[in-house]
Amino acid sequence: MAMSSSESATALKRTVIIAIFAAVAVVLSIVEAQIPLAGVGLMPGAKLGFANIMILTCIYFLRGRDVLVLVILKTLLTAFLLGTLSSLLFSLFGSLFSFIVMFALVKLGRRKFSVIGISIAGGLAHNTGQLLAASFVFNSTSIFYYLPVLLITGIITGIAVGFAVRYVVDSLSKISLFEEFLNGPGH
Amino acid sequence: MKRADVLLISIVLIAALAFLVPRWLSNDADKGGPGKELKANITVDGKLFKTITLTKEEQTIEVRTERGYNILKVYDYGVEMFDADCPDKVCLGFGFITLPKQTIVCLPHRVLVEIASAAGEDEVDGYVQ
Numbered sequence: 001m002a003m004s005s006s007e008s009a010t011a012l013k014r015t016v017i018i019a020i021f022a023a024v025a026v027v028l029s030i031v032e033a034q035i036p037l038a039g040v041g042l043m044p045g046a047k048l049g050f051a052n053i054m055i056l057t058c059i060y061f062l063r064g065r066d067v068l069v070l071v072i073l074k075t076l077l078t079a080f081l082l083g084t085l086s087s088l089l090f091s092l093f094g095s096l097f098s099f100i101v102m103f104a105l106v107k108l109g110r111r112k113f114s115v116i117g118i119s120i121a122g123g124l125a126h127n128t129g130q131l132l133a134a135s136f137v138f139n140s141t142s143i144f145y146y147l148p149v150l151l152i153t154g155i156i157t158g159i160a161v162g163f164a165v166r167y168v169v170d171s172l173s174k175i176s177l178f179e180e181f182l183n184g185p186g187h
Numbered sequence: 188m189k190r191a192d193v194l195l196i197s198i199v200l201i202a203a204l205a206f207l208v209p210r211w212l213s214n215d216a217d218k219g220g221p222g223k224e225l226k227a228n229i230t231v232d233g234k235l236f237k238t239i240t241l242t243k244e245e246q247t248i249e250v251r252t253e254r255g256y257n258i259l260k261v262y263d264y265g266v267e268m269f270d271a272d273c274p275d276k277v278c279l280g281f282g283f284i285t286l287p288k289q290t291i292v293c294l295p296h297r298v299l300v301e302i303a304s305a306a307g308e309d310e311v312d313g314y315v316q
Contacts, residue, residue, distance in 0.1 A: 113189060
């Protein structure tokens with residue numbers, strides 16, 4: 001099936017945007033991995049979730065399947081670069097769960113929730129998803145001991161990520177590469 | 188921010204605090220001490236590996252599996268992950284734990300250390316080390 005030139009141009013633009021977003025998400029993951037959060041009494045292994053900025057921004061511009069590709073790319077690349085292959089399944093589970101929640105909220109609850117609320121929900125889903133995966137592996141729910149603290153930190157980082165997404169979406173909307181994707185869900 | 192955002196934040200905050208506040212209040216009462224040492228269960232891959240007693244005296248427990256080793260150190264009625272050859276060293280960051288229900292997790296090695304609650308001792312008494 002041949003694509004018209006405008007269709008293939010759009011497909012190319014999508015691919016370029018996914019690639020750029022994945023690269024930025026990986027850089028953000030690497031930067032936040034250098035921040036020692038365990039020192040401030042948090043559960044070790046907890047992350048700030050800045051990569052979520054790119055995922056949520058992508059939800060606002062592209063289709064669900066494009067974001068899914070971005071989520072998988074970002075998780076795989078981060079695991080390869082940071083050498084955390086053993087916990088790949090856990091991050092994948094958390095990221096996918098977070099993506100599903102944010103995507104559903106953008107599609108269905110956009111009038112009720114602002115980008116901040118959606119980003120908080122995504123962060124909380126990420127934390128809960130990872131703990132769920134861990135509790136399956138260990139066949140024990142004791143790991144949920146850390147959930148209350150993770151919920152509170154999830155709210156704080158979710159607010160920060162939400163504000164960032166608002167600025168990123170506003171700025172990118174002015175770039176010609178993103179022009180034709182503007183009639184997406186909006187924000 | 189919209190009203191639903193504020194609602195979401197408040198509900199989650201209240202839920203989290205409902206768990207955290209009782210924990211802060213009961214901290215000292217549940218701590219192990221002379222005469223009432225707590226027990227901790229070490230599980231690997233969901234199966235019980237060993238139950239240890241958290242004594243004042245120092246003891247070293249080695250958990251060696253095909254995935255690698257984890258060395259735990261018990262002292263002052265608590266336990267700490269002292270060394271491990273896992274790739275991410277996240278388990279070392281959990282620090283020294285002394286309270287029931289607190290856990291140390293090493294994801295790469297599938298090792299879980301959990302302090303048993305003082306009341307629930309019975310369930311671990313059935314195992315022979």
